[in-house]
Amino acid sequence: MVGALPAAGGGLAVSERGDLGIATIMARASSTAALAQRVAERFGIALIDGPILSGAGAVRFAGTGPGSWLSFCEGADPFWACSMAVQLDGVASVFDQSSGYAVLRLGGAEAMPMLQSGAFIDLHADAFPVGAVAVTVIAHVGAILIRVGEAQFDVAVFRSFAGSFWHWLATSAAARGVPLHRFSEDG
């Protein structure tokens, strides 16, 4: 299980977050404030228009651009994105990405140095604290990084690129002499 991953300790623990519902949320023209109000009403979340994770419960919004977010829902049913579209009707466009993105959770003391070797951004906790979001590239693969803990990161890549990203991950880990522990959600 994801929750059982070591947050610190030797090596790099990787698991796929397969239980996520994923959707892109784009505010309609001049409706960012109205969207924030709707999200506050329906989800009790203070939606921030910036590269930051909003929300702390099952549903979260990761800022990916001005007026746009990638939203996640743990344990979502197959119709979650549709219900999201209904909830945000009139103020945002909602696109189901549940099978479009693969989300990996990287944990362990080597998670940050490993990602730092691939992403050209400063991942030090002062510059990229818990809750920070970055849309960037790793090994030419578009990646959305979210720091979910001091030593835990979620990385979303387009599902068709997941194999290439895994190749980079495994090769880089081997090059750095990092033991890589792959966890499956089934245990």
Next chain:
Amino acid sequence: MLLIDCPYCGPRSEIEFRCGGESHVQRPGPHDAASDEQWADYLFYRHNPKGEHRERWLHMAGCGQWFNVARDTVTHKITAIYRMGETIDAGAGS
């Protein structure tokens, strides 16, 4: 390699961006009133200065946002970054 300070994402490597050429190129109009010279100027002629150049950049591999950059074509130093639709005075960023 340029380090470009995206207004949304913060400083990022040049490889994440695409340059969209000179900024503030105005489309002539109305259509029927524009001369061939005006159309040629709009479509083909650019300033290509030695020194400060205003250009559009797209954060293609990031937030997807277009914005303006004032960059010195000799030193590559970026002196100002400002939003689409905005203008700044010449040399304002330096």
